[in-house]
Amino acid sequence: xxxxxxxxxxxxxxxxxxxxxxxxxxxxxxxxxxxxxxxxxxxxxxxxxxxxxxxxxxxxxxxxxxxxxxxxxxxxxxxxxxxxxxxxxxxxxxxxxxxxxxxxxxxxxxxxxxxxxxxxxxxxxxxxxxxxxxxxxxxxxxxxxxxxxxxxxxxxxxxxxxxxxxxxxxxxxxxxxxxxxxxxxxxxxxxxxxxxxxxxxxxxxxxxxxxxxxxxxxxxxxxxxxxxxxxxxxxxxxxxxxxxxxxxxxxxxxxxxxxxxxxxxxxxxxxxx
Amino acid sequence: xxxxxxxxxxxxxxxxxxxxxxxxxxxxxxxxxxxxxxxxxxxxxxxxxxxxxxxxxxxxxxxxxxxxxxxxxxxxxxxxxxxxxxxxxxxxxxxxxxxxxxxxxxxxxxxxxxxxxxxxxxxxxxxxxxxxxxxxxxxxxxxxxxxxxxxxxxxxxxxxxxxxxxxxxxxxxxxxxxxxxxxxxxxxxxxxxxxxxxxxxxxxxxxxxxxxxxxxxxxxxxxxxxxxxxxxxxxxxxxxxxxxxxxxxxxxxxxxxxxxxxxxxxxxxxx
Ligand SMILES: Nc1ncnc2c1ncn2[C@@H]1O[C@H](COP(=O)(O)OP(=O)(O)O)[C@@H](O)[C@H]1O
Ligand SMILES: [Mg+2]
Numbered sequence: 001x002x003x004x005x006x007x008x009x010x011x012x013x014x015x016x017x018x019x020x021x022x023x024x025x026x027x028x029x030x031x032x033x034x035x036x037x038x039x040x041x042x043x044x045x046x047x048x049x050x051x052x053x054x055x056x057x058x059x060x061x062x063x064x065x066x067x068x069x070x071x072x073x074x075x076x077x078x079x080x081x082x083x084x085x086x087x088x089x090x091x092x093x094x095x096x097x098x099x100x101x102x103x104x105x106x107x108x109x110x111x112x113x114x115x116x117x118x119x120x121x122x123x124x125x126x127x128x129x130x131x132x133x134x135x136x137x138x139x140x141x142x143x144x145x146x147x148x149x150x151x152x153x154x155x156x157x158x159x160x161x162x163x164x165x166x167x168x169x170x171x172x173x174x175x176x177x178x179x180x181x182x183x184x185x186x187x188x189x190x191x192x193x194x195x196x197x198x199x200x201x202x203x204x205x206x207x208x209x210x211x212x213x214x215x216x217x218x219x220x221x222x223x224x225x226x227x228x229x230x231x232x233x234x235x236x237x238x239x240x241x242x243x244x245x246x247x248x249x250x251x252x253x254x255x256x257x258x259x260x261x262x263x264x265x266x267x268x269x270x271x272x273x
Numbered sequence: 274x275x276x277x278x279x280x281x282x283x284x285x286x287x288x289x290x291x292x293x294x295x296x297x298x299x300x301x302x303x304x305x306x307x308x309x310x311x312x313x314x315x316x317x318x319x320x321x322x323x324x325x326x327x328x329x330x331x332x333x334x335x336x337x338x339x340x341x342x343x344x345x346x347x348x349x350x351x352x353x354x355x356x357x358x359x360x361x362x363x364x365x366x367x368x369x370x371x372x373x374x375x376x377x378x379x380x381x382x383x384x385x386x387x388x389x390x391x392x393x394x395x396x397x398x399x400x401x402x403x404x405x406x407x408x409x410x411x412x413x414x415x416x417x418x419x420x421x422x423x424x425x426x427x428x429x430x431x432x433x434x435x436x437x438x439x440x441x442x443x444x445x446x447x448x449x450x451x452x453x454x455x456x457x458x459x460x461x462x463x464x465x466x467x468x469x470x471x472x473x474x475x476x477x478x479x480x481x482x483x484x485x486x487x488x489x490x491x492x493x494x495x496x497x498x499x500x501x502x503x504x505x506x507x508x509x510x511x512x513x514x515x516x517x518x519x520x521x522x523x524x525x526x527x528x529x530x531x532x533x534x535x536x537x538x539x540x541x542x543x544x
Contacts, residue, residue, distance in 0.1 A: 050488075053492050055488050055491060055492065076494060079491070079492055079493070079494055080494060084489075084492045086485065086488070086489055086492075088485070090482075091482065091485040091486050091488070091489050092489040094486050094489065094490065095413075096288055096411065096412065096413045097288075097292075100413070104490075104493055104495075104499075105493035105494055107500035108493060108494035108495055108496065108498075108500065109494055134292060136288045136289065139289070152493065153493070156493065156494070
């Protein structure tokens with residue numbers, strides 16, 4: 001297998017109503033990389049992700065996942081390889097119980113009941129949701145829903161995890177828990193968000209989208225330090241890098257200190273001095 | 274009217290009830306589906322002026338509710354939902370059907386009134402049987418049973434979606450209604466014109482969500498077939514006994530008017 005796993009070449013997408021959502025997007029992602037895709041609302045992040053598992057087809061351009069060019073024949077394999085976690089977990093949990101939901105993918109892959117059981121329990125263990133297995137999904141909290149949604153994808157043993165705005169709508173504690181969970185994964189990860197603090201913790205590389213175009217692609221720190229760029233793309237420097245006015249009046253940038261984000265600074269102002 | 278938040282449309286609880294472990298929960302879903310079907314056919318096939326002969330059929334929902342350890346109040350509230358619909362159909366009868374069927378004192382009872390009550394009882398009986406079936410079986414298991422009973426699979430899948438759709442629709446509906454309620458400051462609302470746009474909005478939102486759900490299903494390899502590993506139930510002696518017992522009772526109750534027979538027994542006059 002080639003050493004890069006996601007290859008997007010000159011991707012264009014125009015919606016039927018003539019909205020041009022992606023303009024000439026190209027990038028390469030390697031095995032094990034964790035890439036953030038950031039951009040304001042409507043920048044085209046979700047549209048881009050929906051191409052990666054073939055839900056939307058490119059108006060022009062091509063997509064190569066692993067060794068396979070995305071096409072009708074490779075679609076089933078690509079959908080297994082690319083584990084897509086949608087923005088609203090409600091959409092992803094459509095079966096009567098958590099167990100059924102997590103088993104849905106493996107069963108579609110044609111696994112036996114026993115194999116499926118193993119996969120389901122592993123996936124639930126991974127996200128710390130084993131005790132939820134018999135609950136109907138709509139009885140779960142927001143954070144639990146998100147973790148179960150991730151388990152529904154993990155049970156298919158994807159090589160690439162794709163998450164669309166994973167921290168959206170989570171309370172601070174659930175958000176923290178989710179970030180810790182994602183940090184523990186060794187999959188190739190592609191995460192979209194405008195929660196730049198999360199991207200800072202999860203991704204060493206960031207791609208900036210603005211009005212469907214790639215404005216920048218590089219190390220997360222470089223990009224987040226480029227205030228000009230962030231401003232034109234209607235984004236804001238992560239709180240963790242803004243230098244907290246309460247505890248560091250000299251605006252000492254936190255960036256130069258290796259543990260980028262001290263464990264207590266998940267949110268700008270939960271100080272514990 | 275807009276107090277549809279909360280318990281009124283909360284069918285979700287039914288799925289939780291279906292997780293219980295009682296003797297009726299453990300029965301093979303096919304036995305329960307067939308028995309319920311037979312119950313409904315017997316009840317629906319009664320003559321339009323029939324009332325008394327239908328009453329003994331209450332025993333089926335009553336027994337299942339007791340053995341299945343179902344919360345009486347909750348099930349009742351679900352059943353009550355069908356009453357307005359039944360009345361909508363039944364209330365025209367007294368207008369069109371003024372044939373005098375019986376007299377109480379000097380009061381003429383029109384056939385229309387009797388058939389209206391009869392419709393109501395029918396609706397309550399069938400609704401209770403159906404709701405209790407879901408509460409002791411779970412909707413997915415019912416779909417699976419129908420499939421095993423040779424219903425085309427696509428149809429079973431559609432049915433399962435429909436069920437999921439109901440939640441989606443009510444969720445969206447509750448949210449839209451709440452938003453509207455907040456903006457009308459508790460007044461009666463904005464009239465029929467706005468109600469139309471409310472419904473349109475609702476359908477659109479529901480459609481969008483259904484599309485996203487479909488997207489999520491495709492992303493996990495969905496190819497038109499819902500598989501299941503659980504509920505390895507089998508059709509054994511208990512199931513045969515359950516079905517045989519109830520169905521013979523239904524047929525007997527359908528053929529003979531039990532209250533009348535009993536009444537006859539006491540007064541010594543056979544019908
Ligand atoms: N189904 C659709 N039909 C038409 N236009 C759409 C559709 N979905 C998104 N768009 C438009 O495409 C652009 C990119 O949207 P999206 O990818 O959802 O952005 P993001 O996820 O970054 O917020 C927006 O201008 C949006 O209005
Ligand atoms: Mg989006």
